[in-house]
Amino acid sequence: MKKVKQNKTNNREAILNGSIPKTLFKLSWPIMVGNTMQVLYNLADTFWVGKLGADSVAAISVGFPLVFLLISIGGGMTIAGTTLVAQYTGSDDKEMADHVAGQIFTLVIFLSIIFGTTGFIFDRTILGWIGAPANIMADAVSYLDIIFAGVSFMFIFFVFTALLRGVGDTKTPMKMMIFSTVFNIILDPFIILGWGFFPRWECAVQQ
Template structure:
């Protein structure tokens, strides 16, 4: 199906089929990325526990930087999809060109600043000795990947706005396979250690970057980047920032919130932290369909709002909500019934019985609330797709900073529930924020097209 057929499909096709066709490649891509991360961690773990700790230690720093690129991605998907729904491809090309320019400039600036400041950032985070050395080496190299990462995010945003979720998935698979192959070669064959893992990540993106650039500039029948539009336009940049900045803030503060959450969890002991990490890895696999549906929903809502098909945008939301809820009720029921068996796959029973006990309890509680996470992802998808990212920012920040963390503090100081209080806080915060999101949805402000704010210059 070509891009015009995709737009027609999104605007007029059977909605269940639309959501499923667009979300399946995203789900598969998320699965590939998860398997790649596990393989990557496997090879790094062969070096030692400090090397593994170093990659996890610097991840919040990387995520804070990457959230800026993710904000551009969401802005691009929202704006471009609405212009495509309005049959204004030329305007979509202009937005694509501006996002590309901003991504290049920001990517280079953040890469240089990050590379230079890495030792100071790691020291400020409290690392010393070998953890400091390995973290500096890994993070400084990973900062060199930022420009390529941002460019690929722009490509993904453009293709997703068109309804093409397959092309980004295919390139990600190529990159993941390349990375897995290069990891042992660079880490052990060339004796690069943890630096080899970072270099493998960069090469896995650089290898297909020329093809991505070619598609961005030369796919003339699709949304592309005409050379004549490669000049910064103040009014378009401001429009992009109005959509991107709330997303960047929401995701950045969400990342910081999870850092604080980890500090509360680890205060209950290493067994609790281990149970939380294992449970989250299991939970992330079950959550993949909901994440895919929420991401796919953004382009469906964007195109239908652009085409003044508000009723169809609402239908997309309700369809996505039903599909996500059904899938997570089934997945959650399975986890609830077999929590102990699933945990034992990842934990040796003879060595870590306490981790198994806590992990089983956590998995049962969190599995009962999985449908709430599906509702959360669908709400995020509709607010991001409509371009009213201030609402998704409210949900992301509010869930952690204004509900979950205060609840954890309250339960820790005024109850004797122990570590289960963290799990209860997580489920309660998900329920409250979903209720707030539903109220925002029914108020209807998200239905206003954001492309009215742009000029046609």
């Protein structure tokens, strides 16, 4: 804990008094690595789902606009949270920074429950509106059910990493993204292809 506080202090000093180009690079390179890990995360999913056939890839593709909508909403809240926390951190108002962080988390949990519940109930209807073919409907609904069931974790992760960036800590979110990507790459074939005792994804959908 002491080391974390010291790192935050050092980051704040660098932001306020350090060289601008050096500080920009120090803050930005972990974000670039984290974004690259996010791309690899999605590529790994697509690669293994592709082993199931074209219909499975199409099921994910037709559901992606809804997933992107969730990502956009979560991203908007992270930007707002980062901006406010960064402002109060820069003015050395720790109490308000903590208050804003708490309010953002409360809002995120509330909205994620609403979006998750609504999406879980109406995803089949929405897919029908956007013209999802009947042969991929079951797979698309199953995929979106998983996404909507976990939307609270997605939003909380977005906001948590954004708040860390708001106080100048861009390395911890990067490490979290690297860990989750590596874990996802290892776990994907077991869950999607049914390696070991896991059921094959398309079989689980049919059940």
